[in-house]
Amino acid sequence: MGEMTSSYLRSPADVRAWPADPAARQALQEYLTELPENHVSVNHLLDGSGLDFTGADLSGLDFTEAEFSEAQLSGVRMAGADLYRAWLMGATLHGTDLSGARLRKVEGRGCDARNAILRGVDMERAEFEDADFRRADLSGAQFGQARLSGADLRDADLRDCVFARSVGSTSLRRVRLAGCRVAGASGRVNGPVDIGGDAPHLIDGSDLHDWFASQGAPLVEVAPPTA
Numbered sequence: 001m002g003e004m005t006s007s008y009l010r011s012p013a014d015v016r017a018w019p020a021d022p023a024a025r026q027a028l029q030e031y032l033t034e035l036p037e038n039h040v041s042v043n044h045l046l047d048g049s050g051l052d053f054t055g056a057d058l059s060g061l062d063f064t065e066a067e068f069s070e071a072q073l074s075g076v077r078m079a080g081a082d083l084y085r086a087w088l089m090g091a092t093l094h095g096t097d098l099s100g101a102r103l104r105k106v107e108g109r110g111c112d113a114r115n116a117i118l119r120g121v122d123m124e125r126a127e128f129e130d131a132d133f134r135r136a137d138l139s140g141a142q143f144g145q146a147r148l149s150g151a152d153l154r155d156a157d158l159r160d161c162v163f164a165r166s167v168g169s170t171s172l173r174r175v176r177l178a179g180c181r182v183a184g185a186s187g188r189v190n191g192p193v194d195i196g197g198d199a200p201h202l203i204d205g206s207d208l209h210d211w212f213a214s215q216g217a218p219l220v221e222v223a224p225p226t227a
Contacts, residue, residue: 008060008061008062008081008082009060009061009062010032010035010061010062011032011033011035012029012032012033014032014060014061015028015032015056015057015058015061016057016058016059016077017055017056017057017077018055018056019051019052019053019054019055019056019076020052020054020055021051021052021053021054023051023052024048024051024052024053024056027046027047027048027051028046028048028053028056028058031044031045031046031047031066032061035062045064045065045066045067046063046066046067046068047066047067048066048067048068048071049067049068049069049070049071049087050069050070050071051071051072052071052072053071053072053073053076054072054073054074054075054076055075055076056076056077057076057077058076058077058078058081059077059078059079059080059081059097060079060080060081061078061081061082062081062082063078063081063082063083063086064082064083064084064085064086065084065085065086065087066083066086066087067086067087068086068087068088068091069087069088069089069090069091070089070090070091071088071091071092072091072092073091073092073093073096074092074093074094074095074096075094075095075096076093076096076097077096077097078096078097078098078101079097079098079099079100079101079117080099080100080101081098081101081102082101082102083098083101083102083103083106084102084103084104084105084106085104085105085106085107086103086106086107087106087107088106088107088108088111089107089108089109089110089111090109090110090111090112091108091111091112092111092112093111093112093113093116094112094113094114094115094116095114095115095116095117096113096116096117097116097117098116098117098118098121099117099118099119099120099121099137100119100120100121101118101121101122102121102122103118103121103122103123103126104122104123104124104125104126105124105125105126105127106123106126106127106128107126107127108126108127108128108131109127109128109129109130109131110129110130110131111128111131111132112131112132113131113132113133113136114132114133114134114135114136115134115135115136116133116136116137117136117137118133118136118137118138118141119137119138119139119140119141120139120140120141120142121138121141121142122141122142122144123141123142123143123144123146124142124143124144124145124146125144125145125146126146126147127146127147128146128147128148128151129147129148129149129150129151130149130150130151131148131151131152132151132152133151133152133153133156134152134153134154134155134156135154135155135156136153136156136157137156137157138153138156138157138158138161139157139158139159139160139161140159140160140161140162141158141161141162142161142162143161143162143163143164143170143187144162144163144164144165144168144170145164145167145168145169145170145171146170146171147170147171148170148171148172148175149171149172149173149174149175150173150174150175151175151176152175152176153175153176153177153180154176154177154178154179154180154197155178155179155180156180156181157180157181158180158181158182158185159181159182159183159184159185160183160184160185161182161185161187162185162186162187163185163186163187163188163189163220164187164188164189165187165188168188169187169188169189169190169223170187170188170189170190171189171190172189172190172191172193173190173191173192173193174192174193174194174202175193175194176193176194176196177193177194177195178194178195178196178197179197181215182212182215182216182217182220183215183216183217184216184217185212185217185219185220186217186219186220187219187220187221188220188221188222188223189208189220189221189222189223190222190223190226191203191204191205191208191222191223191225192204192208192225193208195211204222204225205222205224205225206222208222209221209222
């Protein structure tokens with residue numbers, strides 16, 4: 001990996017609150033102590049797989065390509081953190097504050113982010129298939145060409161979010177959107193999506209466009225259904 005500059009925080013002194021679990025604290029301490037000032041490499045990536053970060057405030061820190069798969073991150077503050085290309089597969093993020101975080105190209109399949117705070121996050125090309133975002137706050141999120149196929153967004157807040165614009169679409173195939181607030185959303189998506197509550201109700205094409213419009217999001221475009 002080539003050198004890259006970063007405006008994110010990169011030292012142990014920047015940690016506002018440490019995780020209570022000794023193993024998670026040690027992994028974080030070693031990562032930040034050894035992290036070069038202006039670049040990252042394969043030798044300086046956080047391995048937090050399966051660790052418990054409960055109680056931590058990691059806001060603003062640089063976690064480029066960090067491994068958080070199966071980690072316990074519930075209630076952790078990571079506002080404004082850089083998680084570019086990080087791994088969150090199967091992670092537990094109940095109520096985690098990721099507002100304003102950079103989640104570009106994150107691998108988050110199957111993560112449990114119920115009630116998470118993701119206001120204004122950048123999810124360009126992130127993969128969150130089959131993730132659980134029930135009641136999560138995703139208002140103002142920038143989805144770009146993210147893939148959310150099979151995710152559960154029931155009762156989530158998607159107001160003023162932006163789906164894909166100039167290129168491609170945000171994949172919402174079989175995403176559950178019952179009770180989801182989408183007023184002010186815009187951009188291009190592809191379905192079908194499931195708007196059913198107790199029973200599945202898949203819609204696509206013009207029906208999906210009309211549904212978004214009826215929810216206060218007439219600027220959402222729907223890609224033509226594929227055969």
